[in-house]
Amino acid sequence: WPIQGVFDSITKHAGFNDGGGDTFRNLNLGSVNFIHTTDTHGWLGSHLTQKNYDADWGDFITFIDLFKSKRLLEDQDLIVIDTGDKEDGNGLSDASFPRAINSSRIFNELDYDLLTLGNHELYNGAITTQEYKYTAMSNKFKDKYVSSNVEYINDSGEAVPFGKKFVYFETQNSKTRILSLSFLFDFNVSNERVKVTPALEEVKESEWFKKMTEQYSEDSIDMLLVFGHIPMTDHQNKEINKLHEFLRSKYPNIVIQYFGGHSHIRDFVQLDTKATGLQSGRFAETVGFLSINDLKTEKPKFFRRYIDFSKASFCHHLHLDDAELFYTKKGKQISAMIQDIADELELTEVYGHVPQNYYFSTRPVNANDSIYHLLTSTILPRLNTTLSDARVGRYIMINSGSVRYDMFKGDFTKNTEYIVSPFDNNWEYIKIPNKIASKIAAYLNGDNYIITLGQPHMISKSFVKTDSVNDKGNCPSIALPFLTEGYTTSDDFGCDGDDRLHNSQREYKIPNVVQSTENLQFAQDDDIVHFVFYNFMQRNIIDAVNWIIQINKYKDKIISSDNVKKYGGSSVKLLLREYIQEISM
Numbered sequence: 001w002p003i004q005g006v007f008d009s010i011t012k013h014a015g016f017n018d019g020g021g022d023t024f025r026n027l028n029l030g031s032v033n034f035i036h037t038t039d040t041h042g043w044l045g046s047h048l049t050q051k052n053y054d055a056d057w058g059d060f061i062t063f064i065d066l067f068k069s070k071r072l073l074e075d076q077d078l079i080v081i082d083t084g085d086k087e088d089g090n091g092l093s094d095a096s097f098p099r100a101i102n103s104s105r106i107f108n109e110l111d112y113d114l115l116t117l118g119n120h121e122l123y124n125g126a127i128t129t130q131e132y133k134y135t136a137m138s139n140k141f142k143d144k145y146v147s148s149n150v151e152y153i154n155d156s157g158e159a160v161p162f163g164k165k166f167v168y169f170e171t172q173n174s175k176t177r178i179l180s181l182s183f184l185f186d187f188n189v190s191n192e193r194v195k196v197t198p199a200l201e202e203v204k205e206s207e208w209f210k211k212m213t214e215q216y217s218e219d220s221i222d223m224l225l226v227f228g229h230i231p232m233t234d235h236q237n238k239e240i241n242k243l244h245e246f247l248r249s250k251y252p253n254i255v256i257q258y259f260g261g262h263s264h265i266r267d268f269v270q271l272d273t274k275a276t277g278l279q280s281g282r283f284a285e286t287v288g289f290l291s292i293n294d295l296k297t298e299k300p301k302f303f304r305r306y307i308d309f310s311k312a313s314f315c316h317h318l319h320l321d322d323a324e325l326f327y328t329k330k331g332k333q334i335s336a337m338i339q340d341i342a343d344e345l346e347l348t349e350v351y352g353h354v355p356q357n358y359y360f361s362t363r364p365v366n367a368n369d370s371i372y373h374l375l376t377s378t379i380l381p382r383l384n385t386t387l388s389d390a391r392v393g394r395y396i397m398i399n400s401g402s403v404r405y406d407m408f409k410g411d412f413t414k415n416t417e418y419i420v421s422p423f424d425n426n427w428e429y430i431k432i433p434n435k436i437a438s439k440i441a442a443y444l445n446g447d448n449y450i451i452t453l454g455q456p457h458m459i460s461k462s463f464v465k466t467d468s469v470n471d472k473g474n475c476p477s478i479a480l481p482f483l484t485e486g487y488t489t490s491d492d493f494g495c496d497g498d499d500r501l502h503n504s505q506r507e508y509k510i511p512n513v514v515q516s517t518e519n520l521q522f523a524q525d526d527d528i529v530h531f532v533f534y535n536f537m538q539r540n541i542i543d544a545v546n547w548i549i550q551i552n553k554y555k556d557k558i559i560s561s562d563n564v565k566k567y568g569g570s571s572v573k574l575l576l577r578e579y580i581q582e583i584s585m
C-alpha cells in the first residue's frame with residue numbers, strides 16, 4: 001500500500017522502531033534520569049476526547065513507580081520534577097471551592113523529588129497561602145519545594161522563603177552530588193501574599209546565594225540542577241540566557257541542567273556544551289524525559305524525549321507488552337479518586353453540543369475554525385447589561401491568553417467551560433472618543449509580546465513574515481491519513497524528540513488581544529463609545545489610552561482607574577455556554 005511505504009520510510013528514517021506497526025521512539029537511559037512535568041493546569045483526569053493523552057494522574061503515578069522498579073539499573077537514578085502552574089484550565093482544579101483544593105491533593109500524591117510554583121499559584125492570595133501551607137510546607141515536600149526568587153508574606157507581614165532557597169542532595173544509586181535552584185520568570189502581577197525578585201537580581205545581590213556558592217564550590221558537586229517556571233526559549237527578554245551566563249560564571253566547568261515551563265511548549269535548548277534545558281509542554285499532554293551519561297567528562301551526553309501522556313506510551317516505555325500489567329494499587333486508587341471528584345463536581349454535565357472544532361493556536365485568528373473568530377464575531381456581542389445601548393458604539397476586548405485550549409466538536413460539558421476560558425473576570429468599561437478606542441488594539445498588538453496578556457507559547461516562537469510562526473528547524477511536515485494531529489517538535493537537538501508519530505500542526509501568530517466591535521458604522525472620531533474589557537487588563541488599557549492621547553497630541557485628559565466603571569454582565573464562560581445551549585436546541 002503506497003501510503004504504508006511512505007509511512008515505513010518516515011518511521012525508519014525518523015528514528016521510530018517499526019516492529020509491527022509500533023511507531024515509538026524509545027528512551028535512552030543514563031546514570032542520571034529525569035522526568036519532568038509543567039503547566040498541568042488541573043488536567044489530572046486525562047483528555048477524554050483525545051486518545052493521544054488518555055492517561056490520568058493515577059496512570060502517571062503507576063508509570064513512575066513501575067519505571068523505577070522495571071527500567072532503572074542499580075547504578076541509575078530517576079529524579080521527578082514539576083515546574084508549576086497547577087490550576088486555571090480544568091474543572092478538576094477550578095470548579096471546586098477553594099479552587100485547586102481537590103486537585104492539589106491528587107497532584108501531591110505523586111512522589112516528586114523537586115517541585116515549585118508557577119505564576120498561576122500567585123494571582124490570588126488565598127491560592128498562594130494554600131500552596132504555601134499545604135504543599136511547600138507539607139511534611140512530604142518541605143525539603144523538596146524550592147523557590148530561589150519567591151518569598152511568602154506570612155500573617156505577620158514578614159517575607160519568608162517560599163520553600164527552600166536551594167537544596168543539595170546525593171542520589172541514591174549513582175551517588176551523583178546535585179545542587180538545585182529554582183526560579184520563577186520576572187512576574188510582577190502577583191498578590192499581597194507574595195514577593196517575586198527578578199532571578200538575576202536575586203542571584204547577584206542576595207547573601208544566601210553568595211554563601212551557597214562558598215559552601216558548595218564546583219569541586220564539591222557533580223552538577224547544578226536549575227528548574228523553574230521560566231521559558232527555555234525567550235526571544236524577547238532572554239531571561240534564561242542571562243541567568244545561565246551568570247550561573248556559568250560561578251560554575252564554569254560542570255553540567256548545568258535546566259527544566260523550564262510557562263510557555264506551554266515542548267522545547268529543548270543547548271545553552272553550551274555542558275548545559276541544556278528541557279521544557280515539557282502543558283495540560284498533562286507531555287511527560288518530559290532527560291538522561292545524562294558521562295556527566296563528569298568533558299563531553300557529557302544529553303538525551304531528551306517528549307512522551308505522550310498516554311497509556312500506550314507509558315506501557316511501551318515500561319516494556320510492557322500486555323497493558324493488563326500496567327497496574328499499581330496506588331495508581332488505581334488515584335484514578336478512582338479523580339473520578340469521584342469529577343462526579344462530585346458534575347464536570348460531565350452536558351449543556352449542549354459543539355458543532356465543529358474551534359482552535360486556539362493552530363489556525364489563523366480570522367479563520368472560521370478559530371476560537372477567536374467565534375468569540376469576536378458571535379460570543380462577545382452577546383454581552384448584555386443595563387448599559388448596553390444600540391445607539392452607542394461598543395468595543396469588547398479580551399486578552400488572547402484568557403483562552404486556554406481548543407473547543408472540540410461534541411458535548412459541551414461543565415468542564416468544557418473551564419478548559420476553554422476558566423477565568424471569572426469582571427467586565428469594566430471606559431467612555432472615550434472613538435478616535436482613541438479605535439487605536440487600542442493596534443497599540444496592544446504592536447511588535448512586542450505582552451507576557452501578562454498574550455498566548456503563553458508566543459514568548460518562545462519566532463515570528464515569520466506570514467501569519468504562521470516558525471519552529472526552530474525545518475522538520476518534515478507529516479500528513480498521513482491514519483495519523484492524528486499532534487506534536488512534531490523541532491528543537492535544538494532536531495526533529496526526533498517526540499515519542500510518537502503524529503501529523504504536523506502549524507502554530508499561528510496569536511495577537512495579545514482580540515475584540516468585537518458594534519454600532520460603529522456611523523461613529524465619528526469624537527463620538528463617545530463604550531470600551532469594555534476584562535478587569536484583568538485594566539492597567540494595560542489605561543496605559544494604552546494615555547499613550548494614544550500623548551502620541552497623537554489629543555486634547556483629551558489622561559485617564560486613571562477613576563475613569564474605569566463596572567460594566568457587569570456574564571463572563572465569556574457563561575456567554576459561551578448560553579450560545580451553545582441555544583444552538584443545541
Ligand SMILES: Nc1nc2c(ncn2[C@@H]2O[C@H](COP(=O)(O)O)[C@@H](O)[C@H]2O)c(=O)[nH]1
Binds near residue numbers: 425450
Ligand atoms: N483574562 C485573564 N487572563 C489570565 C488570567 N490569569 C492568567 N491569564 C492569562 O494567562 C496567561 C499566562 O498563562 P500561563 O499558563 O502561561 O502562565 C497570561 O499571559 C494571561 O494572558 C486571568 O485571571 N484573567
Ligand SMILES: [Zn+2]
Binds near residue numbers: 085262263456
Ligand atoms: Zn501555564
Ligand SMILES: [Zn+2]
Binds near residue numbers: 120263
Ligand atoms: Zn505560567
